[in-house]
Amino acid sequence: MIVAEQKPFAEIAGFVADCNKILVAGCLGCVAVCLAGGEKETEILAAALRMHRRLQGKPLETVTYTATRQCDPEYVDAMADLVKDVDAVVSLACGVGVQYIAERYPDKWVVPALNTRFAGGSVAQGVWEERCGLCGECILHKTGGICPIIRCSKSLLNGPCGGSQYGKCEISKDVPCAWQLIYDRMKALGRLEWLLEYQPPKDWSKSRDGGPRKAVREDATI
Amino acid sequence: MNLTTESRLEKLLKRGEFVVTAEIGPPQHASAHEIVHHARLLKGYVDATNITDCQTAVVRLSSFAAAVHILREGLEPIMQMTCRDRNRIAMQSDLLGAYSLGIRNLLCLTGDHQSFGNHPTAKNVHDLDSIQLINMVKRMRDDRVFACGEPIKEHEPRFFIGAAANPFADPFEFRVVRLEKKINAGAQFIQTQCIFDLERFSRFMEMVVERGLHERAYILAGLTPIKSIGAARYMQKNVPGMIVPEELVQRLRKAKDDGKNVADEGVDICVEFINKVRKIKGVAGVHIMAIAWEEIVPTIVQKAGLYPRPKAD
Numbered sequence: 199m200i201v202a203e204q205k206p207f208a209e210i211a212g213f214v215a216d217c218n219k220i221l222v223a224g225c226l227g228c229v230a231v232c233l234a235g236g237e238k239e240t241e242i243l244a245a246a247l248r249m250h251r252r253l254q255g256k257p258l259e260t261v262t263y264t265a266t267r268q269c270d271p272e273y274v275d276a277m278a279d280l281v282k283d284v285d286a287v288v289s290l291a292c293g294v295g296v297q298y299i300a301e302r303y304p305d306k307w308v309v310p311a312l313n314t315r316f317a318g319g320s321v322a323q324g325v326w327e328e329r330c331g332l333c334g335e336c337i338l339h340k341t342g343g344i345c346p347i348i349r350c351s352k353s354l355l356n357g358p359c360g361g362s363q364y365g366k367c368e369i370s371k372d373v374p375c376a377w378q379l380i381y382d383r384m385k386a387l388g389r390l391e392w393l394l395e396y397q398p399p400k401d402w403s404k405s406r407d408g409g410p411r412k413a414v415r416e417d418a419t420i
Numbered sequence: 421m422n423l424t425t426e427s428r429l430e431k432l433l434k435r436g437e438f439v440v441t442a443e444i445g446p447p448q449h450a451s452a453h454e455i456v457h458h459a460r461l462l463k464g465y466v467d468a469t470n471i472t473d474c475q476t477a478v479v480r481l482s483s484f485a486a487a488v489h490i491l492r493e494g495l496e497p498i499m500q501m502t503c504r505d506r507n508r509i510a511m512q513s514d515l516l517g518a519y520s521l522g523i524r525n526l527l528c529l530t531g532d533h534q535s536f537g538n539h540p541t542a543k544n545v546h547d548l549d550s551i552q553l554i555n556m557v558k559r560m561r562d563d564r565v566f567a568c569g570e571p572i573k574e575h576e577p578r579f580f581i582g583a584a585a586n587p588f589a590d591p592f593e594f595r596v597v598r599l600e601k602k603i604n605a606g607a608q609f610i611q612t613q614c615i616f617d618l619e620r621f622s623r624f625m626e627m628v629v630e631r632g633l634h635e636r637a638y639i640l641a642g643l644t645p646i647k648s649i650g651a652a653r654y655m656q657k658n659v660p661g662m663i664v665p666e667e668l669v670q671r672l673r674k675a676k677d678d679g680k681n682v683a684d685e686g687v688d689i690c691v692e693f694i695n696k697v698r699k700i701k702g703v704a705g706v707h708i709m710a711i712a713w714e715e716i717v718p719t720i721v722q723k724a725g726l727y728p729r730p731k732a733d
Contacts, residue, residue: 351533352504352544356551357598359530360586360613361660368660369533381591394597396605399508399552399567 199228199319200292201326202235202312210243210288211250213309217258217285222247222311223277223299224264225291232326234312235290237264243290243311268295274302281306316348334404334411340392342383347400349376355397357381424561424608427524427580428496428732429468433609433638437730438698439705441498441611441640442717443470444490446481452489455481458714459493465718467729468496468525470611470707474505477537484514487523498582499523502531507547508556508567515557519577527582527611528553550583551598551605557581558606583607585639587624588617589661596627603637610637611707614644614655617663618696625700634702641697644709645690645716647683649673687720694724 204210214220222244230236244260251258263280265273268291281287281299286307289296292314300308316328331348337355338345347353351369358377361368365378384390402408423430432439442465444458462469469490473483487497499518501511515526530550534542548556548567556567557579564576583602587595599610615621621641628634646652649672656664668689675685690708697703706726710716721727 352530352546354549356549356601360589362589363661369535378591381594399548
């Protein structure tokens with residue numbers, strides 16, 4: 199899932215400082231699972247903004263709505279009546295949701311309440327970690343199911359750099375070296391010889407560098 | 421003699437000379453004054469000199485420009501190039517430029533992570549990794565093609581290709597495998613991380629010899645004279661991928677307690693290590709990395725009995 203976390207409250211309050219009425223829009227997708235932008239977080243943020251503005255002597259009116267998914271036009275359409283008479287929409291979705299609302303309501307001021315962090319998952323209660331670099335050309339079959347693109351701090355494809363020591367990455371003693379993990383796993387699987395194979399330069403045009411990417415399923419289009 | 425390049429270093433290695441290389445770290449300003457000063461000090465004492473490429477991710481005068489400065493002083497540069505700051509377009513462009521200015525040796529490196537340096541919020545590149553860089557440089561030379569496969573119609577850059585090896589990083593057993601990958605990709609000479617743990621280096625070299633890698637590339641043992649107890653402690657605790665045995669620190673401490681100069685003791689240790697690594701099978705030379713202490717290199721070379729240096733012609 200996409201993992202996000204809420205921006206500092208003062209930053210969000212600053213985005214809507216000149217507004218009198220806002221829509222605070224949550225999302226029941228990934229951001230609800232990572233406790234950043236679900237129904238509960240949406241109501242809490244709206245209440246906090248109202249309190250903050252009341253204390254400033256400049257009350258703020260809020261309406262709230264939590265979409266099933268903000269990354270789906272159907273659910274973004276459904277908030278049209280609420281969007282109509284507000285000065286701004288504060289979206290608690292990932293960057294995709296914020297953009298979907300902005301595209302659907304071109305004359306409306308739409309601001310993000312979250313920082314979209316990464317594609318990852320939960321590793322413990324309240325802790326999430328990045329797992330996928332969204333590079334567009336998966337190589338996990340070559341690396342024992344561990345992604346060097348995102349888990350190696352230098353995205354190396356041909357083994358660990360000279361900074362890998364005692365199983366840790368050179369950037370921090372808290373970060374495991376992805377290539378140590380890959381080595382250990384390939385060794386356990388009896389496939390170490392795979393790591394001797396030269397991996398050629400990656401085609402980064404399939405990644406972020408190629409501009410916005412598009413996926414089309416012909417059989418699903420109308 | 422069958423040489424792949426015009427590199428003087430390649431010629432000496434091929435002839436079987438035990439070579440000596442050193443390192444000059446460019447300054448954090450726009451004057452070549454110190455580079456020229458160090459080049460003049462090292463001239464005659466080393467066979468070639470590495471020029472670091474923004475080491476520890478600190479902005480410095482470029483390795484490319486510094487290499488040209490020392491070339492003008494009559495020293496042979498080994499230009500270092502990391503994968504941290506340039507994509508394959510910039511790298512190839514710099515390679516063409518560097519070759520056109522007379523640079524003949526290239527050391528291909530991954531590069532320290534930007535979080536160590538003075539621009540920790542910079543975006544790193546790593547379009548290629550060091551092994552892919554090695555292979556690109558080799559293909560430019562031997563296949564006369566750019567990374568994209570398009571031909572270099574004339575005047576291909578012909579670099580003597582170097583790579584680094586760190587016997588002190590982990591996973592230890594994989595280090596020799598990675599060295600073999602580098603050699604397979606095109607590395608012709610190897611400079612190792614600073615050796616303070618001789619036992620581990622010896623084990624590494626045994627594996628190198630076992631795989632016959634010493635016959636496919638020239639291996640230069642990396643050595644660093646320690647100037648102070650503080651520097652030893654710093655490398656022991658804070659530099660990832662380095663092993664500084666406690667007994668080495670204790671030896672420096674004892675020297676200090678005995679009223680000796682710690683830096684002199686550091687030089688003596690370095691010279692002892694040179695004499696020891698020379699006896700290890702597969703070691704083709706030494707690479708002296710006197711970090712921010714370039715002026716000590718001539719003393720070390722003399723004390724190790726490696727002066728004068730052989731003539732190339």
